[in-house]
Amino acid sequence: MTLLILIIVVVVLLVIVAAAVLPKLKASNTGEPAVEEGVGVADVGLYVRRPYLLTPAEYSYYKVLHQALPADRIVLVKVRLADLFDVKDGLERGPRQTALNRITRKHLDFIICDRATCVPVLAIELDDASHGRADRQTRDLFVDGLCRASGLPLVRQPARRGYTMDEVRAALAAGPAGTPPAAAGA
Numbered sequence: 001m002t003l004l005i006l007i008i009v010v011v012v013l014l015v016i017v018a019a020a021v022l023p024k025l026k027a028s029n030t031g032e033p034a035v036e037e038g039v040g041v042a043d044v045g046l047y048v049r050r051p052y053l054l055t056p057a058e059y060s061y062y063k064v065l066h067q068a069l070p071a072d073r074i075v076l077v078k079v080r081l082a083d084l085f086d087v088k089d090g091l092e093r094g095p096r097q098t099a100l101n102r103i104t105r106k107h108l109d110f111i112i113c114d115r116a117t118c119v120p121v122l123a124i125e126l127d128d129a130s131h132g133r134a135d136r137q138t139r140d141l142f143v144d145g146l147c148r149a150s151g152l153p154l155v156r157q158p159a160r161r162g163y164t165m166d167e168v169r170a171a172l173a174a175g176p177a178g179t180p181p182a183a184a185g186a
Helices: 002-030 056-068 093-104 134-150 165-174
Strands: 073-080 107-114 120-127 154-158
Touching (some): 056 073, 056 107, 056 120, 056 165, 154 165
Parallel strands (some): 120 154
Antiparallel strands (some): 073 107
16 A cells, blocks of 8 residues: 555656656757746847947947056946945835936946956046937936045046047046036036
């Protein structure tokens, strides 16, 4: 009798394991990703890979910036504000989420870091024609204030097709001096 119960338990366990593993094996054989139903996985068919990471102006600046940096510095590209800044502790859930939302979808074009520690020492933004729009000026004032309040120097450069080593080095040497973008038009 106990042998019969043991056989039934083993068969039930095998059926449960097969039910869990079979869909994943089937998906891997068809080239489709294994997706669990009901877990809110986005339809990956909605997305396409971008052909480039940087715009032509950003890439042009990056190449010169990379050469202009001293050996103890590295450059990171398109770093989210949420990767550089945290929302302070002590906020209630709603205000905390609002503050977090303000930094999760914004990035800085270039971050210069100490090579040994990867600590950010300078932020660089390339300002193209879109920075003349009112919504961009509001965003720029927020980013300027955030960098200033945190002690991260921010350099703004006009976006162009090409840059020289001398002008990039001059911008790095000058640091964040200059007028904020919204104040420049005033």
